[in-house]
Amino acid sequence: MRTDISRINEHTPYEELTEGLMMFAGGTSKSFKTGEWRTNTPIFHSEKCKQCLLCAPVCPDGCIPVKDSKRSDFDYDHCKGCGICVKACPFNAIEMVPGVEPVINS
Amino acid sequence: MSIKDRMSGNEAVAYAIKQIDPDVMPAFPITPSTEIPQLVSNYIANGQMNTEFIPVESEHSSMSATIGAEAAGARSLTATSSCGLALMWEELLVAASNRMPCVLALVNRTLSGPININCDHSDSMGARDTGWIQIYAENNQEAYDNMLQAFPIAEDEHVHLPVMICQDGFITSHAVQNIILNEDKDVCEFVGEYNPGEFLLNKGNPVAFGPYALSCYSMEAKKAQEKAMEDSKAVIAKVAKDYRERFGRGFTFFEEYRTSDADHIMIIMGSAAGTAKQAVDDLRNQGKKVGVLKLRVFRPFPGQEIANVLQNCKSVAIMDRTESYNGHGGPLSSEVRAALFESKTYPEVVCYTYGLAGRDFTVEDVYEIFEELENVSSNNNISIIQHRYINLRTKEDR
Amino acid sequence: MDKGIEIRWHGRGGQGAKTAALLLADVCFKTGAYVQGFPEYGPERMGAPITAFNRISPDEIRVHSNIYYPDLVVVVDETLLRSVDVTAGLKDDGAIIINTEKDPSAIRPMLKEFKGRVYTLDARDISVKALGKYFPNTPMLSAVVAVTGIMEWPVFIKEMRASYEHKFAKKPEVIDGNMKALELTYETLKEQL
Numbered sequence: 073m074r075t076d077i078s079r080i081n082e083h084t085p086y087e088e089l090t091e092g093l094m095m096f097a098g099g100t101s102k103s104f105k106t107g108e109w110r111t112n113t114p115i116f117h118s119e120k121c122k123q124c125l126l127c128a129p130v131c132p133d134g135c136i137p138v139k140d141s142k143r144s145d146f147d148y149d150h151c152k153g154c155g156i157c158v159k160a161c162p163f164n165a166i167e168m169v170p171g172v173e174p175v176i177n178s
Numbered sequence: 179m180s181i182k183d184r185m186s187g188n189e190a191v192a193y194a195i196k197q198i199d200p201d202v203m204p205a206f207p208i209t210p211s212t213e214i215p216q217l218v219s220n221y222i223a224n225g226q227m228n229t230e231f232i233p234v235e236s237e238h239s240s241m242s243a244t245i246g247a248e249a250a251g252a253r254s255l256t257a258t259s260s261c262g263l264a265l266m267w268e269e270l271l272v273a274a275s276n277r278m279p280c281v282l283a284l285v286n287r288t289l290s291g292p293i294n295i296n297c298d299h300s301d302s303m304g305a306r307d308t309g310w311i312q313i314y315a316e317n318n319q320e321a322y323d324n325m326l327q328a329f330p331i332a333e334d335e336h337v338h339l340p341v342m343i344c345q346d347g348f349i350t351s352h353a354v355q356n357i358i359l360n361e362d363k364d365v366c367e368f369v370g371e372y373n374p375g376e377f378l379l380n381k382g383n384p385v386a387f388g389p390y391a392l393s394c395y396s397m398e399a400k401k402a403q404e405k406a407m408e409d410s411k412a413v414i415a416k417v418a419k420d421y422r423e424r425f426g427r428g429f430t431f432f433e434e435y436r437t438s439d440a441d442h443i444m445i446i447m448g449s450a451a452g453t454a455k456q457a458v459d460d461l462r463n464q465g466k467k468v469g470v471l472k473l474r475v476f477r478p479f480p481g482q483e484i485a486n487v488l489q490n491c492k493s494v495a496i497m498d499r500t501e502s503y504n505g506h507g508g509p510l511s512s513e514v515r516a517a518l519f520e521s522k523t524y525p526e527v528v529c530y531t532y533g534l535a536g537r538d539f540t541v542e543d544v545y546e547i548f549e550e551l552e553n554v555s556s557n558n559n560i561s562i563i564q565h566r567y568i569n570l571r572t573k574e575d576r
Numbered sequence: 577m578d579k580g581i582e583i584r585w586h587g588r589g590g591q592g593a594k595t596a597a598l599l600l601a602d603v604c605f606k607t608g609a610y611v612q613g614f615p616e617y618g619p620e621r622m623g624a625p626i627t628a629f630n631r632i633s634p635d636e637i638r639v640h641s642n643i644y645y646p647d648l649v650v651v652v653d654e655t656l657l658r659s660v661d662v663t664a665g666l667k668d669d670g671a672i673i674i675n676t677e678k679d680p681s682a683i684r685p686m687l688k689e690f691k692g693r694v695y696t697l698d699a700r701d702i703s704v705k706a707l708g709k710y711f712p713n714t715p716m717l718s719a720v721v722a723v724t725g726i727m728e729w730p731v732f733i734k735e736m737r738a739s740y741e742h743k744f745a746k747k748p749e750v751i752d753g754n755m756k757a758l759e760l761t762y763e764t765l766k767e768q769l
Contacts, residue, residue, distance in 0.1 A: 074376075074383075086398035086405075091338060092277035093391050093399050094376055098384035184605040210617075296617065317640075349640050353614035354601045356636075452638035536617075540641040 106133065110153035110172045116145050120165035127157040127166065148174055180425070181359040187318040187350035190357055191257070191283050191343070192217035194325035196227050197365040200281075201252035201372070204232035204243035206262065209295050210347040211285035214257040237262035241269035241282075248273075248280040249387045251377030253329060255280060259347060260287035263301045267308070273340045274309025275403060276388045279332035280340045282310070283325065286448070286499075287347040288535040296536020297347040299448065299499040302476075303509045309403055311341045311410055312477040314447045316433075319357050320474075321345040323421065323428050326360070329369055330417045337410045339403075346449040348536070360425055368424060407478045414475055431480035433472040436462060437487055440469030442551040445484070445514060446497040447473045450532065450539045454497075457544030468548050473510070481517030488518065492555035493526040495547050499533045507531070507565050526554045532568040543568050580610075580633030581724060582643045586662050587652035590622040592713035596652070597628035599717055599739075604632045606735045607727045612637045625660055632726060650720060651675060652699075652712050657683075663690040673719045675699040675712050680768065695723055695768050697761060706757035707750075714754050718761040722769065733758060 075090050077097060090096070121143070128136040128143055135151040137144050158166045169176055185193065192214050195203070205215035221227045230252075234240045240256045247254040258266065263284060273280055288298040302312060311331060315321040321343065328341040345351055360368075376385045391399055411431075418430045435455050437443055446454050451472035461468050471487055473480075488494055496515075498508025506512075507529030515527060530547060533539045547568070554562050583600070587593025594615040601613030612631040618624070629643045645665045654676040656662060666672060671693040674683055680694040687694065699715035707714075721732045736758055740751045 082392075082394035084398070086401045089395065089398050089402055091376075091402070092275060092387065093389055093395060094277075095386035095389055096376070096384070098386075184601060184611060317638075346640075348614070348617045352617065353612055353640070354598050355612050356605060356610050449640040452640050456639045538641050540644070541639060 105149050106152055107147075107149045108172065110148075110151060112153040112155060112168050112170055113148070113172060113174045114146055114151065114153065114155065114157055115167045115169055115174055115176060117165045117167065118145075120163050122163055122165075124162065126160045126162065130156050130160045132156065146174070179361055181361070183357050183359050184354050185318055185322075185357050186213075186352050186354050187315070187321045187345045188213035188285065188352065189217060190318040190322040191325050191345070192221070193359065194322050194365075195229075195255065195283070196221045197360070197362055198253075198326065198329065198369050199227050200229055200255050200329075202230045202232065202244070202247035202254040203256060204234050204240045204247070204254075205256050206234050206237050206240045206258070208237070208259050208262040210287055210297075210351050211257045211259040211262070211283065213351070214283055214285070237265040238269065241266040241273065244280050244282075245269060245273050245276065245278050248278040249276070249377065250379050251374045253333075253372040255282065255328075257283040257285070259285045260289055260295075260301045263305060264289060267305070270305055270308040270310060270340075272388065275399065277338040277403070277406070278340055279329070279338050281325075281328040281332060282340065282342045284342050284344045285347045285351045286344055292535070294535040295347070297349050297449075297499075298534045298536070299344075300501070300534075302342060302344050303498075303500045303502075305342070306477055306509060309339065309407070310477060311337075311339055311407070311414070311475070313341065313343055313414075313475055314473065315343070315345040315350065316449055316451045316472060317350050318345075318353070318355050319427070321350060322357060322359070323425070324474075326365055326369060327414075327417045327421055327428075329372070330420075331410065331414055333372060333374075334410075334413045334417075335375070337406055337413050339406055339410060344448070349449040358427070364424065368421065411478050411480065414478075429472075429474050431473070431475045431483055432487075433470075433474065434487055435470040435472060437469035437471055437491075439467055441467040441492045441555070442495070442548055443469050443471055443488060443491045443493075444495040444497060444544065444547065445471045445473060445510065447476065447510065448499065450497065450499070453539060453541055454544050457541045457548070460541065461545065461548055466548065466552075476510075476513075479513050479517070481513065482521060484514060485517045485521035485523045488525055489521075489523055491525050493528070493551040495551055496527060496529045498529065498531050501531055501534070505565070511565075526551070526562070527564070528554060528562060529565045530568050531565070537569055539568065580631060580635065580637075581647045581726060582645070583630040583632070583648045583650065583720065584643050584646040584666075585628040585630070585650045585652065586656050586660055587626055587628070588622075588656070589624045589626050591652050592711065593626060593650075593652045593716075594628045596650075596713035596717045597630050599713070600630050600720060601632075602739065603717075603721075603732060603735045604630075604726060607731060609633065609726075610635060610637050616642060625656055646670060648673070648720065648724060650716055652716055654678075657686050661688075663687050666690060666692065668692055671695060671723055673697060673716065673723055675716060677701065693723075695719065695765060697765060699761075702757055702760045702764060706760055707753040711757075714757045715761040718758040719765055722762050722765050729762065 135147040332341045496511040511529035585593045597613045601611040615628040649672045651674040673695045677698045699712040702715045744750045
């Protein structure tokens with residue numbers, strides 16, 4: 073009964089949908105790139121960062137990767153640019169800039 | 179081998195559940211279905227079943243837990259009545275649209291108000307459009323037999339829909355009558371092992387149930403569900419046939435009682451059908467050509483099949499044990515007349531509302547209805563009241 | 577039993593009239609009859625008048641309504657005679673059994689125009705003598721069997737003993753008391769039969 077759900081889209085006839093719209097996959101949100109929804113973009117200044125990690129848990133989209141107790145740069149494929157991390161950072165290590173690109177226009 | 183016993187309808191359903199030995203039963207007590215979870219709990223406490231019983235805090239939760247357990251891959255059921263069914267409302271639709279083959283033992287009781295604990299069909303009839311298969315019983319025997327057929331229907335790959343097994347509150351649920359039970363091993367063989375295709379606790383095969391669907395998917399999903407309901411007809415017929423061959427009892431969509439040459443036919447569901455059959459025998463002894471069509475399956479609705487039975491009769495009484503507030507009868511009346519219209523079959527039709535909130539329905543009531551049908555079809559000039567209450571006090575009676 | 581019998585019980589909530597109706601169905605089932613035993617449900621309150629019904633028949637029972645024209649009426653509590661029309665619909669060739677210390681002749685004037693047989697039984701006296709407590713349903717149940725002859729008396733005794741031995745497996749002392757109540761009922765009613 074398993075169906076390749078990547079072949080299901082809004083043109084699929086009712087006979088070919090999965091039963092009860094079951095999804096046969098896990099973690100499908102990863103392949104859905106929400107980064108393009110961004111109108112403002114956070115920039116990570118690693119030299120100011122003390123690795124206090126207050127930013128990572130407040131990100132609603134899990135876009136601050138943490139490995140070995142250290143954060144690295146943003147996941148711009150999924151960051152929607154909400155700016156919550158900026159408010160959480162006590163060290164001004166995150167700066168919001170206008171636009172979808174993580175670039176500082178001087 | 180079969181076992182002769184005597185049981186109430188609730189005892190019969192609880193016994194069927196014991197024999198099915200499902201994986202999970204979440205339930206919350208409500209009159210008149212309380213005995214079902216109570217008796218099942220006893221069986222479990224006595225070590226006669228392996229079911230995981232979940233005492234929950236409401237019917238909203240019992241149906242939610244039933245759906246959750248079913249999605250996890252467990253054969254699951256619950257029981258309720260009246261307001262309990264009403265509190266499950268949202269979940270009933272979730273169970274059906276997520277295509278959960280779970281089962282609900284419903285003991286029919288009126289819905290408020292006035293608040294009352296006795297039988298009518300307003301609870302299940304209100305839930306007729308939730309996407310559940312609905313099967314009704316005349317007595318304890320049929321409640322038992324229907325319960326054993328529920329999972330084989332629900333779990334069939336062409337169906338995957340929830341099944342509601344209904345019986346009349348108190349009238350059959352609390353009446354002790356003779357019953358023939360099947361041997362445990364025969365029931366096991368008939369019901370079979372549950373092998374869910376897709377389920378949550380299936381390592382390495384991730385699946386998500388009940389995702390949000392945009393408008394571009396929802397209508398197609400509903401149509402697929404409707405198709406499954408249509409397809410369930412063939413499965414219900416097959417399961418009924420298997421059951422009949424193995425145990426020697428039961429009907430497919432309805433019982434045709436002395437209808438083949440009948441001029442006047444009464445369509446009725448539940449315990450009152452037994453009373454109607456007795457009256458038909460009495461009237462046949464007087465030479466009257468009358469019969470009863472006892473409907474067993476209300477969803478899916480066997481409209482064409484009913485119209486075929488009514489093809490050659492002069493008049494029909496459609497008996498509703500609930501009000502629909504549409505001005506011309508209850509849900510059964512609406513469905514049957516739609517079916518007659520579609521098949522271009524036009525007998526005289528009178529719709530009766532009877533037995534609301536436990537109002538008694540007697541053999542004499544059936545005599546009176548058939549007498550009225552005879553008058554209607556023999557006298558073209560008579561003005562027909564096409565929607566009438568049975569046993570109602572009115573000013574005119576004074 | 578060549579034709580069926582229909583019985584209506586009148587009692588008060590808590591006296592066991594419903595249980596007696598179910599027990600009667602039970603014991604008749606064991607003799608191979610078709611049975612039906614059911615109460616009429618209303619608000620369940622101790623002391624409120626309640627009704628229960630039995631149909632016992634050699635043929636399959638399909639009717640699911642209450643009983644309006646009974647062959648037999650059983651009144652488990654004498655005080656109901658004041659408030660309930662116990663003989664309503666009772667057939668003229670039928671019978672009524674009333675739990676009272678009075679004689680049938682003293683009771684008959686309270687039964688309107690009923691012309692049939694009237695039996696009385698002091699179930700309180702029997703119950704207290706046999707069981708040490710007041711449980712009217714055992715004497716009333718055996719009175720039904722004695723009056724209707726619905727089954728042979730020795731068969732009834734045998735089936736009731738088996739049923740009590742099953743029901744009171746952990747309280748065997750209760751079995752003899754109940755059996756004594758059955759026998760005392762028969763002895764008491766014998767002269768009226």
